[in-house]
């Protein structure tokens with residue numbers, strides 16, 4: 001599937017078992033290397049399915065009514081006392097308010113300190129020949145423009161499914177993922193939010209297994225909490 005830019009068609013349209021009783025509001029594929037965005041209303045769920053495994057999904061969340069209120073990695077980390085995101089993690093804004101809560105997680109650990117790839121970081125890390133490669137920042141800017149967002153609105157992001165271990169001496173790694181094909185996670189909106197996603201096009205490190213792939217984005221309504 002990676003050699004084509006044809007729209008991805010889902011071979012299996014069944015919902016993940018734990019949201020099978022939900023009413024689907026939106027169910028689309030975020031293409032490999034491409035962006036996605038959407039409004040998730042308070043109480044609604046956003047499920048991200050790592051269709052082929054080992055795909056980093058860069059993500060920033062904004063208050064839909066006031067995008068100056070946006071995801072804050074340091075506030076989220078400080079409030080939960082842990083550098084990884086996992087089931088139960090509350091995504092907090094720069095105001096400290098809850099934006100979304102990770103209700104269900106089949107992977108166990110997600111990164112929020114590794115940042116998003118850009119042509120600047122790529123050329124610094126991997127050499128000047130990578131400066132023209134499409135990167136997450138371009139996805140964020142192109143998709144964010146649809147909502148009136150610009151470069152100054154791009155803050156430290158979440159990397160769903162990305163494995164960025166912090167070694168005992170504090171060194172960061174970007175290593176092979178711990179996700180697998182078909183694994184999913186589900187967030188619930190604590191207020192109306194705008195979710196901005198870059199389905200990471202990085203090919204210079206193992207965050208996408210050197211082969212970026214499509215993911216599935218499902219917005220749904222259902223009983224709370226998830227059974």
Ligand SMILES: [Zn+2]
Nearest residue numbers: 117136200202
């Ligand atoms: Zn990226």
